[in-house]
Amino acid sequence: MADPVPLTLTTDVVPFAIRTERLEVLLVGRSVDWRLPGGPIEPGEDLDVAARRHLAEQTGLCQVYLEQLYTFGQPGRAAGQRAVTVAYYALVPAGSLSGDPVPLADRTGWAMVDALPTLVLDHAKIVALARRRLASKLAYSTIVLQLMPERFTLSELQTVHETILGEPLDKRNFRKRILALDCIETTGEMAQRGGRRPARLFRAKHPGQVDFVK
Amino acid sequence: MADPVPLTLTTDVVPFAIRTERLEVLLVGRSVDWRLPGGPIEPGEDLDVAARRHLAEQTGLCQVYLEQLYTFGQPGRAAGQRAVTVAYYALVPAGSLSGDPVPLADRTGWAMVDALPTLVLDHAKIVALARRRLASKLAYSTIVLQLMPERFTLSELQTVHETILGEPLDKRNFRKRILALDCIETTGEMAQRGGRRPARLFRAKHPGQVDFVK
DNA sequence: TTGCAATAGTGTCAAATTGACACTAACATA
DNA sequence: TATGTTAGTGTCAATTTGACACTATTGCAA
DSSP states (O other): OOOOOOOEEEEEEEEEEEETTEEEEEEEEETTEEEOSEEEOOTTOOHHHHHHHHHHHHHOOOSOEEEEEEEEOOTTSSSSSOEEEEEEEEEEOGGGOOSSOOOSSSEEEEEETTSOOOBSTTHHHHHHHHHHHHHHHHHHBSGGGGGSOSSBOHHHHHHHHHHHHTSOOOHHHHHHHHHHHTOEEEEEEEEOOTTSOOEEEEEESSTTOOOBOO | OOOOOOOEEEEEEEEEEEETTEEEEEEEEETTEEEOSEEEOOTTOOHHHHHHHHHHHHHOOOSOEEEEEEEEOOTTSSSSSOEEEEEEEEEEOGGGOOSSOOOSSSEEEEEETTSOOOBSTTHHHHHHHHHHHHHHHHHHBSGGGGGSOSSBOHHHHHHHHHHHHTSOOOHHHHHHHHHHHTOEEEEEEEEOOTTSOOEEEEEESSTTOOOBOO
């Protein structure tokens, strides 16, 4: 059906997480420049599997939510060679970050999505597209739960929404809407943090599953 | 950044059009089986350009709306070899079909999307995904205009919606909604077809442009 | 010329949804 | 026990959505 075309086929992953009430991206550094975790797709390897593998190898992150974003192949995106990359984004639950990630290759670092360092190639464009996709998916899916720890309060969930959307939300309307989606349930436990009224802890009804709503 | 991986990188395009009040897909035939138009991406060729080129070469269609859909790369989707395809869908305006297309390679044929013949590889899956994407985009964009001829009546536009969604719509509510979008305008002309009241002809305010709405 | 068949075109009202808005409750600490 | 801090809760107006039926205009046939 087709002649083989010599080229470089890679995946790149935009790993998002909420850290200290900011949306951040995990980058890996090779020599001077920062880039997204990713790399070549092996023969016989599924695209999703390759993305997941590079993410795990380079950052230690595994069991995250992963979704294909877009495939970039402008000639000239890589100097000299023909490079096509299948871009993904990953959502890292806040709870699964045990301090800083284990860098199995090079150094890694979280960067605020609004204040990225210079990235190689068109990686900044990839991050920008992923950010827009994530923000728009908040409106019509339960995807935000993939960024939450196993148990969380409604206030925490609201803060995550506000962080991603970049605008404050009304507390009562937010709670009404979220609870009406029927995607989270109370655990019966309370969050105990000093000096204020404890909040009820919730969890996703279907962890790992993203539903479309409305 | 990555070692070269030997593989076959292709594009496949799902060309949609409305024909006789049905959503149809243009297929090309090589020997016995039908497949989507597409083929290898040349070195130095942009992905979108490659998709557009194969579509034109194999079906004669050009100047259509084209959008990247998804990249498929399951090992085993092509027997023996490692085949990755960047899938697109194209929307063909009803007016631009001068009878049957000019087959520059092999034979071509339109097939109803609900009654496809057997397709090679996973092309049926690609069509199914494209159909879902198209249907969902109706709700929040002006994409449907890409399927319309230059001038069209509101009834024709409504029929196209109904065809894609597979359900009847209320005439008055439909017109209210479409006109509120402010994406079409009257031409001042009337459609003259025998035996009934003529309808006003409309055109897209921004042809070739797809806006997000709501 | 008149009637008929066929499609175009138009508005209202009830129901549901959205969005603005402010106070009390519970806890830790001083 | 007073204070600071966050959790938690309901109403009402405005807007949006969705159900619903009749008149208008044309070509053609009787």
